[in-house]
Amino acid sequence: MSSSSQLVFRSDIESSPPAEVSGGPGLPSEFGRIGELTIEARKDPNDIRKWESLFNELERVHAEQSATVAKKSTMELLNQLTIKGYDALLSRFPNLSEYWKKWSIFEYKLRGNKSSIEILETAVEKVPYSIELWQDYLNALVLTYEKNDDEQKRFIRYRYEKALRLNGYNFNSHPLWDRILEFENSIEEASEVSLKLYLKLVRYPLYEYARYYKQFTNIYKKFKIKDLIPEKDLNHYVSQYNQKSYETLSIIEKSQIIDDYFQKIHNNTQQEVSSKWQFESTLTFHEFSLTYMGEINAAVDNWVNYLNYEIKAFDFSSKDGYEHVVSLFERALIPNCLDGKIWLKYVAFLNKIKLAEAEKFGLIKEVYNRSINNFVPLTENDLRSFYVKFLLKSDKVEVANEYLFDLIKLFSGTKNTKVYLKSQYIVSIRDLLNIWSKALDQSEYFNTLEKLVNNYFTEQESKSRKVHNESTDVYIPLKKGRIDKVYLNTLPNLLNDDSIPVVSVLYLQELLKRKNFLGIRRFFNKHHTEEVYKSSISFWKFYVEFEGFINFNITNLNAVMKHVKTETQLPKNAVDALIDIHYDIVNANLVDLYDTHDTSLLIQKDLETSDSPVQNSSLHTRLANNNYIIREVEEGKGSRGKNSASTSNREDLILKSFKSQNGHPGIIIEARPEITNRIMNPGNWISLVKPDVPPFPVFKNVEKANMPVNYPTI
Known part of the structure; x- marks a missing residue:
């Protein structure tokens, strides 16, 4: 991969890993099926059942080896295979938060707190919009916090500030806010840090908005009014009370202002929560899961409706608040990360935001890289x-x-x-x-x-x-x-x-731009029988339009269409579409063509587009010319022997094949009832003027009419 593109394709199609990584054949016998299951999971990394089987086997072997006090080298190898298993799975599917948590627990048992926290730190970097992972990570940091350790306190605040910047607006982010507020209250109750958190919190439409507002009302009067209300809003209240400064307000007046100001904020938050709830209540999957992928895909419309609502409500004339819509997109992409439509919708939203070009380019490129390299199949x-x-x-x-x-x-x-x-x-x-x-x-x-x-x-x-x-x-x-x-x-x-037909059509289009009609026809005469063009719709469409619309050469058009109908391997709907074009051209110019060209297509069009290979002669000719069974017969590979099928009887063979498969395409029926004394056969005509009564029909293979079809076994 070139350095300038900086893309590393992570795909659901990967080659198998080397033996030493996958737990190859050299593993001790007490490791059970770990090596085999690891290879199977790596070969088919999208099958979560194979990964679950691998980790179940790893847990079983861990339990057995721990109970028997295994050798140190054995346990080290087992631990290494487990770590590599987690790394492989989460490299392919980083949104599997359940397995990040399992890995952190494994690391805790293996090496202790520090190693476990490192795994969780990696997890929140890989999945930065997961409330669940941030909660576990911050819990681990707080549990190791030693009171009065200023450096550690600054680090925890640095980390939770990032968590809130990314997830604070998440409707279900109350576990994250609770953990952070609990940490700050353990340091100092009703501190300035807590106040700043609450001033944001009461404005966010969250599921637990009412509880946080109640908590805030219990502490906000402990602070000065100037610390609670922005200067612009405070001056408005001061003028209403006919005062020159907030300092001249009485205690009762300050209390009334604070109550009124935050009650209005609460009412506005309540309205936002109500409007969002109609969408939030429909969201059943918030985490990524391969096990429930069918249900997640079925519920994706609920996320799309929610996103449409937020995008419609967003004011694109200003970039303020676009992070809130981004937060919702990132929430939607956790369970729906494999859905390319959501990623494209995300890009379309970022494209419309008023940002500097360099900043916008960086945001959009990052979204594309993430989706292409890590998620979308x-x-x-x-x-x-x-x-x-x-x-x-x-x-x-x-x-x-x-x-x-x-x-x-x-x-x-x-x-x-x-x-x-x-x-x-x-x-x-x-x-x-x-x-x-x-x-x-x-x-x-x-x-x-x-x-x-x-x-x-x-x-x-x-x-x-x-x-x-x-x-x-x-x-x-x-x-x-x-x-x-x-x-x-x-x-x-x-x-x-x-791909060569794609290149060829582009080449022919360039010849057309140069009006090199001779070159186009020479190319056709030289290459139209090539196998590579038999199934190319664009190639034959070009020549039909070239002869029909551009040159109006009906003789050449008829020749092209004859080849299309009898020699190509185009899908029937494509052939029918080209026949429609041919028909329209002939029908629109009937007066000019009637005396000089064959116009039988006007009568035979329905037959030419019929699905019946018996009625549609060009269809069974085309199928006969491209049928692999008939080719094998002609080449001496079939049961009839070499050269038993000549060009003249190909169509008879294909019709006989259709007849034997009647009602069961692809299933050969050995015999079906047939009348042996047909009255329409030559020599058996019935006179309409004589009183002779025709004989009753005589059948053969009647006993096989109701025999079950022998379907092939897989």
Whole structure:
């Protein structure tokens, strides 16, 4: 990974770890299945059941070894495997607060308070918006606090100030506030520090708002009025009492002012709580859990409705208070961290806030990096595409270019993932080439596309091409007007049968911009039978529109459509869509075409788009030409023997196959009832003028009509 992009992809698709990390085959027999379960969990890190099985086995072996007073070296190895297990799981899913707590307890038993606190400190850095983890962390700090230790007191205050800055506005943050107030009251009751906390607390719409207001009313009259009420508001009250200064107010007047001022604040807080409660009451999951992921996904709309309400109520003309909406987003992302839509909604909100460009860029980039690197699965590509657009909008062309190269390598099935993610790979190729189209001189861009396409087919002709070659390279920044050789040398090795049609269509579009119609048709004549284009919708759509809309060459259009309908491997809905385009062109120009071109499509369109392979002749021709069973028969691999299926009887074979699978696609039925003396057969015609009565039908295979279907076993 290049240093400038600073991205480390953490994925749900990872290679298995080395033996010494995973608890490999060299473990002592008394370790049970720890090694095996560790490898299984690392191979499928999204399966929480495998992780639970691993930690259950670790606990069992720990208990056994502790009871038998195991060797020191044995316990050290067991402890090391346990720590590595926690580290691996929480690196993949940092929001699993339950396992952070378990790890801290394990460290406490193993090494004591200091080590346990270090784990909790790491936890709140990784999951800074978890009330539960902050509460445990602050509890641990307070329990180790020695009274009158000023340095330790300052450290605890420094930590809880961060906790409140991030989570103080959380509707359910009362456990955090209680722990902090308890700590401050243990030092000094009704101190100035406590007062500052309460002055914030009574303004926050929290679940326990009424309790905190009552606590505040018990102490606020112990303080001077100037310490309670801001000068601007206090001057307003002074003028109402016809006084020149708050110092001339009587004790009763001061008491009335304080009561009135904070009662208004309380009333306003109460209204906010009431408005939020309609949403807060619907939130059933506040913590991340793989066990209940289905229920969490089902309840995500409740979070979205809440976020929409807060965003609508926010005043975008001022940035004041945006942290409160950010806090709600961060709360929502704890249980829903794998949902790319919430992350994109978060980015959209940050984009609308009035902030300095540099500050806004930093906030949004941090959100993108967190979501892409730690949470959103690789199978969700929308977020990554939006990140590329964000980088381009921010004039970070070089970073976007390098980032996409990293994505292409990741998705293309290299040793980093060992899994080929086709859709994500193709989107990344397309995004990369779109960047090049904007960053390069147009002639250089055109030449690059041409070289990529020519190089691909030249390699195919000369040798057997390896689809997923790896390339070792050092990135050189993209520069206006050219592409460094490193990129040009790397990209051809990352192209495959799925991506070359994308490059080809972009190349054809460039030819079209140059009005090089001859070049477009030469390309078609040379390459239209290539296997790589048989399943490319964009390739055939380009040529249908080129011949139909741009050139209005009906002869060529008919030829293209004939090939589409009989030789390609396009999905039927794609073929039907192209037939619709063909039909519209012919129908709109019927007068001009009637005498010179075949217009039978106007009559046969319903047949051409029929789902029945019997009625739709082009459909069963297309299926026959691309059916693997028939290919095996032709190549001598089927049961009929070599060369038993010629081109002329392919369609008969495919229709017979459909017939044998009637009602059970993919399930072969050996026989079905058939009439042996059909009256419509040649030579058996029935005269309508003679009184002869046709014979009753005679059936074969009747006994097999009701036999159960033999489904294949898995």
